[in-house]
Amino acid sequence: MIPTLAGRVQTRLFVLATVGAVLTALLTPLLPMSFRDAYVVLLAVAVVGIGWEALYHLIMQFRWDKDWPTLFGLVTAVPEGLLMWVLLDLGLVPGVRGPMAWWAFAVLFAVVWLGQWLFVNGPMRVLFVKWRLRGGRLL
Structure with missing residues (x-):
């Protein structure tokens, strides 16, 4: 499957x-943050993630197969996590009530990211067969 940008x-x-919401x-109860802050960060990751997807799609156009290895999808967590932490640290994520411990953010981001990556590369391919055939589009 070669994913489309919409997919x-x-x-x-x-x-x-x-x-992401379930994880x-x-x-969150195990971390020193409120549910509100955790879900605001999750929403911010979704919003910023749309921009990341556009950038990744542009970069992939320079590859011969217009896709990249699965491991690259896992490694993209590093720049995305760093950008989100910088935005949080600078107070540019509206709705977060107070300072967030860097380690709590790192744990939350890493667990959610890894859980999503594992789901997309495992159960999602089985549960949504047409998803694979439609370039990653669900609608």
């Missing part, structure tokens, strides 16, 4: 709204 965005938003609900 990448739809997949990202769907998985954030399902797997956030399970993990």
Whole structure:
């Protein structure tokens, strides 16, 4: 499957709204942050993620197969996580009530990202067969 830009965005938003929301609900009580702040960060990751998908799609146009290895999808968590932390640290994410511990953000981001990546590269391919055949589009 070579994902289309629309497919990448739809997949990202769907998985954030399902797997990401569940993992956030399970993990937040163990971290020094409120549910409100955790879900605002999840929403910010979704919004900023649309821009990331456009950038990734542009970069992939220079590859011969217009896609990249699955491991690259996992490694993209590093720049995305760093950007989100910078935005949080500078107070540019509206709705976050107070300062967030860097380690709490890192744990939340890493667990949610890894959970999403595993879901997209495992169960989603089985549960949504047409998703694979439609360039990652769900609608």
